[in-house]
Amino acid sequence: MKAKSIFAGLLGLAVTGTAGHAATTITIATVNNSDMIVMEKLSSQFEAQNPDIRLHWVTLEENVLRQRVTTDIATHSGQLDLITVGIYEVPIWGKLGWLSPFTAIPASYKVDDLLPSIRNALTVDGKLDAVPFYGESSFTIYRTDLLQAKHLTMPENPTWSQIADLAGKISDPAHGVYGICLRGKPGWGENMGTIADIANSFGGRYFDMDWHPLLTSAPWKQAVGFYVKLLKDSGPPGVVSNGYNETLALFASGKCGMWVDATVSASFLNNPATSKVAGKVGYAAAPYATSKVGSHYLWAWTLAVPKTSRKAEAAKRFALWATSPAYIELVARTNGWGAVPPGTRSSTYRNPDYLKAAPYAPAVLAAMQSADPNHPVTQPVPYTGISYVGIPEWQDIGTDIGQQVAAAVSGQMSVDDALKQAQDDTTRAMTQGGYLR
Known part of the structure; x- marks a missing residue:
């Protein structure tokens, strides 16, 4: 044309x-x-x-x-x-x-x-x-060669604690390799796609059954605190600028030891024309903390x-x-x-x-079939969606939460202050939306 x-x-x-x-x-x-x-x-x-x-x-x-x-x-x-x-x-x-x-x-x-x-x-x-x-859906993507060099094994169903341990052992920033790369760019469809799954697996809920926000609850503090520390200890610099495409490019260029993200990434990373690490990539289930429910999205x-x-x-x-x-x-x-x-x-x-x-196809299908947006966490919630909340207000709410968490990652705020600000902003939005009186 x-x-x-x-x-x-x-x-x-x-x-x-x-x-x-x-x-x-x-x-x-x-x-x-x-x-x-x-x-x-x-x-x-x-x-x-x-x-x-x-x-x-x-x-x-x-x-x-x-x-x-x-x-x-x-x-x-x-x-x-x-x-x-x-x-x-x-x-x-x-x-x-x-x-x-x-x-x-x-x-x-x-x-x-x-x-x-x-x-x-x-x-x-x-x-x-x-x-x-x-x-x-989402799963764990990792460099098989880096783990083998350290005589390490990736579990089929890793916990976040195991992921953090492995990330620390294979991280080699002096040679431009970081233990783990995760999305950090603020946005309800960017860093919140990762943070939500982590929070779900720690037992965190966005709202209780009466639509009261729960962002300052213990599970949320544990989850975001873990995310921030993991990136500080084993992540790349400037992570708050990295969304999906940037993180995909980092992994494909050999700079990441692990990555927890979209299953669709596998075809790109498995292709020698688009990935320097093709043939050196393995896949496992998405990590979890206390619960596998909601640990991977659809x-x-x-x-x-x-x-x-x-x-x-x-x-x-x-x-x-x-x-x-x-x-x-x-x-x-x-x-x-x-x-x-x-x-x-x-x-x-x-x-x-x-x-x-596509040797990764069975893992992709298993992740998609087991992700249930109608039951995103173990406790009852009034919403559908695993990495999002199925209400019109979510785009603004989710992006705001992502911005506060990014501020904690970059050291501008503490985790507690970031979640307190997110809680206040979300409460205001839900009140304006008529969910709360």
Whole structure:
């Protein structure tokens, strides 16, 4: 597709298609991770098959994407025709009537092949309000060569105490290797994706059954105190600037001994073309403290069509193409089976070619199947979501908590002061939202 101005693309202006007919331009907002970049590169094949549709891409860093997409859909501006959103947004926005459901789905799409946990998370009032591009949970990623050199063994189900012990033993900052790398960049979808799982495993809850915040409770203090100390003792410098992409780059370049994060990272780290440590990476279950419940999350990046889009039919046609079995086969032919989007279809995990290319696949599937957003902690809670709370206010609340914790990591505040500030801010937000009197 010929280059065109951002202004023209955002307005969705038509460009000339075949035989002089005007083609419909749809504007797609997506996140700048490796799987989405592959989708953008392969989308020229969709355009060749659908000459009446042209695609304009707005590719953004995760925090920026969320702000941009939320603003567009909440203000009904209609600048975006297809948006990349997670399983947090879909149920909320679907209930508000902000999304256009996928109803006329062709049989070739094989809806029943979608993993039940992901399909259920995207179904609102019996209709599929978004289609999953890839799904994930979290697990422990580690350098097998570094552990072997020290005659160390990674447990199949490690505790956080064991992780801290191993991190200290393999950390070698003098040679540019840090025992463990974790997300530190503030954001409800950045550092809170890690911190929430740690807090859950220590028995921490965001709220009690009456929506009172519990951020100054003993489990939260223990969890955040552990996180801060672990990064201080064995983490890289400048961690509060590291989100998912930055941490992935650190591990792939050989600077991290361990990393607890998204299962989707495995295909990137297993590929010699993108990872210096390919062939030296092992995988174990996500660590836990006192409980395995909520120690690993469930997530999916999905494609959804805002109700405000005037090009819904074209947008849905592309979304169904990009999340179809045929697209998975296209990625496999182009980049190999190890590069296909994971965590969406049962057939992927029965495919011998995929299982051969992705030795980590059973661990990924086990993590996804055992993560239960309806029971994120051992005690009762009024919310759904493991690394997030399924209420509209969560984006602001979660990001605020992440900012306070980042301040504790950087030494600007004590852990107790950071959690006290987060508790006060969250109480205020929940009062304004009508949850508390």
